[in-house]
Amino acid sequence: LISKQFVVDAMIPKKSLPAVPMASESAPVNIALVKYWGKRNEELHLPITDSLSVALSLMTTTSVRQAPCKDEIILNGQRLPESSAFFLRTARFLDLFRPNSSFFFTVETKNDVPTAAGLASSASGFAALIKAINTLFDWRLSPEKLSILARMGSGSASRSIASGFVLWRKGVLEDGEDSYAECIGNPWDELRFGVLLVTSEAKNIGSGEAMRRTVKTSPVYSLWPEVVERDLKAVYQAIGSKDFVLFGEAVERNALFMHATMQTAWPPICYWKPETILAMNSVWSSRSQGLPVYFTMDAGPNVKVFYPVSKEKEVLAFFPSLWQIPLLW
Numbered sequence: 001l002i003s004k005q006f007v008v009d010a011m012i013p014k015k016s017l018p019a020v021p022m023a024s025e026s027a028p029v030n031i032a033l034v035k036y037w038g039k040r041n042e043e044l045h046l047p048i049t050d051s052l053s054v055a056l057s058l059m060t061t062t063s064v065r066q067a068p069c070k071d072e073i074i075l076n077g078q079r080l081p082e083s084s085a086f087f088l089r090t091a092r093f094l095d096l097f098r099p100n101s102s103f104f105f106t107v108e109t110k111n112d113v114p115t116a117a118g119l120a121s122s123a124s125g126f127a128a129l130i131k132a133i134n135t136l137f138d139w140r141l142s143p144e145k146l147s148i149l150a151r152m153g154s155g156s157a158s159r160s161i162a163s164g165f166v167l168w169r170k171g172v173l174e175d176g177e178d179s180y181a182e183c184i185g186n187p188w189d190e191l192r193f194g195v196l197l198v199t200s201e202a203k204n205i206g207s208g209e210a211m212r213r214t215v216k217t218s219p220v221y222s223l224w225p226e227v228v229e230r231d232l233k234a235v236y237q238a239i240g241s242k243d244f245v246l247f248g249e250a251v252e253r254n255a256l257f258m259h260a261t262m263q264t265a266w267p268p269i270c271y272w273k274p275e276t277i278l279a280m281n282s283v284w285s286s287r288s289q290g291l292p293v294y295f296t297m298d299a300g301p302n303v304k305v306f307y308p309v310s311k312e313k314e315v316l317a318f319f320p321s322l323w324q325i326p327l328l329w
């Protein structure tokens with residue numbers, strides 16, 4: 001079994017002390033259009049399928065510097081207790097990059113979105129952190145390597161290294177050397193995105209455990225790779241030809257199939273709340289009235305929509321509470 005440390009050591013130059021006193025970098029939140037759901041390697045966060053996302057103009061900004069005697073993590077201005085899940089997960093990631101065992105980091109990180117807003121910040125968080133570490137030590141790693149290293153923190157973080165449409169190829173190699181994300185296609189300026197906020201409550205099951213259980217127990221999971229292949233082709237084609245209906249249909253059915261795989265796992269996993277289903281229904285009813293709006297959903301209850309700028313006024317009239325978030329090209 002290949003460890004994260006083995007992958008990291010093969011990838012970075014000889015570990016040395018910081019080249020600058022402090023480094024600060026940003027990375028965007030990404031929303032999957034074709035989802036990452038299921039791992040072929042748990043340790044290295046290697047996925048079973050490719051996935052495709054688009055970047056949002058919501059960022060995590062992280063600075064790193066050497067700390068005198070122990071790690072210090074400050075999230076949105078608050079020093080985290082060493083026993084918090086966030087601290088432990090970040091410190092374990094930092095372990096991979098210490099030049100020696102008595103080297104500690106101060107990490108200060110700020111999210112544009114309140115963590116409670118239901119938009120995942122772990123992807124932008126690990127991406128910003130590895131970019132800042134790269135700058136601190138002046139490693140000058142390529143975007144591909146940064147994507148691979150961000151993946152050591154969280155799978156979807158591999159996609160937060162780039163902006164625009166980003167394809168994360170699953171790769172076939174055992175060490176994941178070919179499993180990284182890169183920007184594909186051109187900006188689609190007419191595309192609009194927004195969130196129908198359902199709740200900001202913490203989820204009752206993390207996506208890692210949900211994926212594992214789905215892969216192990218859902219009898220429909222075996223169809224997932226074919227579904228991803230079909231939807232990737234459609235989204236890819238839609239991006240190239242700016243075909244909004246083709247895009248929306250593929251994105252919505254991909255999210256629904258991902259949820260079908262987890263809802264058919266045992267014990268079942270359902271991230272939907274009653275308001276989620278109401279929001280889905282309002283999207284469908286807006287479409288039946290001629291508005292081109294399609295949704296996606298992640299491992300949570302919020303419904304996220306895409307629509308073309310030409311219908312922005314009508315969409316805002318139909319969904320007055322829509323939280324519009326610009327895409328990042």
Ligand code: 2P0
Pocket residue numbers: 031032034035036037045051122153154155156157207208297298299
């Ligand atoms: C995605 N999700 O493609 C999918 C859709 C959630 C639903 O990537 O275990 O936090 O750290 O590799 O990256 C969330 O999974 O999981 C995710 P790990 P991660 O955006």
